Amino acid sequence: MRARRPRALLTGSGLLAAAVLLAALNLRPPVTSVGAVLDEMRETLGASATWAGALTTMPGLCFALAGLATPYLARRIGISAAVGVALALLTAGLFLRVLDGPFVVLGGTLVACAGIAFANVLIPVVVKESFATRIGLMTGLYTAALQAGGALGSAVTPPLDAALGGWRAGLGTWGVLAALALVLWLASGRSRPTLSGRPVPGSTGGTRSLLRSPLAWIVTVFFGSQACLAYIVMGWLPQVLMDAGVSRGDAGLLLGLISLLGIPVSLVVPPLAARRGSQSGPIVTLAVFGIAGIVGLMVAPSAAPLLWSILVGIGMSVFSLALTTIALRARTGPDTAALSGMAQGFGYLLAAVGPFLFGLLHDVTGAWTVPFALLLTVVVGQMVFGWLAGRPRYV
Known part of the structure; x- marks a missing residue:
C-alpha cells in the first residue's frame, strides 16, 4: 500500500x-x-x-x-x-x-x-x-x-x-x-x-491548541495587519483620490490596478521566497513599497496618484507571502489547519476594525492625515511581525 x-x-x-x-x-x-x-x-x-x-x-x-x-x-x-x-x-x-x-x-x-x-x-x-x-x-x-x-x-x-x-x-x-x-x-x-483527515504520524492530530504559541500569534498579527491594509485600501482609496481631484472613473481604475498588481507578484515572489530558509527579507521589502505609497498619498495625493497606487499595490501583494508563511511555519497538515484557522479567524476580526477606524478618524478630524497615520502604524506593525513570522521556526 x-x-x-x-x-x-x-x-x-x-x-x-x-x-x-x-x-x-x-x-x-x-x-x-x-x-x-x-x-x-x-x-x-x-x-x-x-x-x-x-x-x-x-x-x-x-x-x-x-x-x-x-x-x-x-x-x-x-x-x-x-x-x-x-x-x-x-x-x-x-x-x-x-x-x-x-x-x-x-x-x-x-x-x-x-x-x-x-x-x-x-x-x-x-x-x-x-x-x-x-x-x-x-x-x-x-x-x-x-x-x-x-x-x-x-x-x-x-x-x-x-x-x-x-x-x-x-x-x-x-x-x-x-x-x-x-x-x-x-x-x-x-x-x-x-x-483523508487522519493525523500524520508525529503530528498533534489537530487537537493541540495554538493559542499559547507565541509564533502562532505572530503569524496571526502578521496576517491580520496585511488584511487590515487591504480592507482599508479597497474601502477608502477611491474616496481619498476623488477628494484629491481624481475623477471617479480614474479612481476606480487605480483601485483595479492595485488588485491586478498582486497577480504577477504572487506568481514570482512566493516560489522564490519558499526556497529560502527565511522569508523575512521579501516580506520587509514589500512592506517598504507599501509604506512609500502610503506616505505619498498622505503628503501629496494629487502629485502622482498612479505612482502611489502602484507602490501600495506592490505592498499589498504581501498577502501571497502571508499564505506561504502559514504553510511553512507548520510541520504537518493538522497543524497547518490549526494555524490557518487561527491566523485567518482572528486576523480577519482585526482587519474588520480597520476600515471603521479609518473612517471614524476622518469624520473626527475632517482630513486624511490622521487616518493615514493609523494606516502607517498598521503597515509598520505588519513589517515587524512579518519579519518575525518569516524566520524558519515551527509552531
Whole structure:
C-alpha cells in the first residue's frame, strides 16, 4: 500500500492542482461582484442603507467566525470532505441569494461566505499535504487565482447584468462557476490519499491548541495587519483620490490596478521566497513599497496618484507571502489547519476594525492625515511581525 501512495499523488497532481486553482478563482467574486450592482439591488429590493451596510460587512465577519470553526470541521470529516462542503455551501449560497427578497439575499450571502471562509483555511492545508515540495509555486498560483477572481467579479458582473437582464442573473452566473469547481473537486477525489483527515504520524492530530504559541500569534498579527491594509485600501482609496481631484472613473481604475498588481507578484515572489530558509527579507521589502505609497498619498495625493497606487499595490501583494508563511511555519497538515484557522479567524476580526477606524478618524478630524497615520502604524506593525513570522521556526 505504501508503494502506491507516491504514484497516486503523482498521477493526481495535475487534476488536483486544477481543482485547487478553480476553487481559488471562486473565492472572491461572490464579494467583489456585489459592489458593482449594489445600487440596482437596493432599488429593486427597496432595501435601506443599513441593509447595504450589513451586506457589505458580512463577508469579513463571516470569514473570521467561520474560519475559527474550520479546524474542528476538518477533524470531524477530513480535509477533502470539508473542502467539498465548503464549495457546496458556496454554490448553494450564490444561487439562494438571487431567488427572493432582501433577507434571502442576506441569508444566501451568509451561506456563501461561510463556504468561502472554510475554503480560505483549508486550501493552504491541501497545498501543504499534496504539494509539499512545491509550496511556494502552488501558493503563488493559488493567490494569483484569488486576485484574478476578485478582479473578474467587479469587472465582469456589470456586463453580465446588462446582457442577462438584471442583477439576479448577473450574480447568479457566479454560482455556475462555483458548481464547476465543486464538480472538479469531486472528480479529483481519488487522487488525494493524504487528505483523508487522519493525523500524520508525529503530528498533534489537530487537537493541540495554538493559542499559547507565541509564533502562532505572530503569524496571526502578521496576517491580520496585511488584511487590515487591504480592507482599508479597497474601502477608502477611491474616496481619498476623488477628494484629491481624481475623477471617479480614474479612481476606480487605480483601485483595479492595485488588485491586478498582486497577480504577477504572487506568481514570482512566493516560489522564490519558499526556497529560502527565511522569508523575512521579501516580506520587509514589500512592506517598504507599501509604506512609500502610503506616505505619498498622505503628503501629496494629487502629485502622482498612479505612482502611489502602484507602490501600495506592490505592498499589498504581501498577502501571497502571508499564505506561504502559514504553510511553512507548520510541520504537518493538522497543524497547518490549526494555524490557518487561527491566523485567518482572528486576523480577519482585526482587519474588520480597520476600515471603521479609518473612517471614524476622518469624520473626527475632517482630513486624511490622521487616518493615514493609523494606516502607517498598521503597515509598520505588519513589517515587524512579518519579519518575525518569516524566520524558519515551527509552531
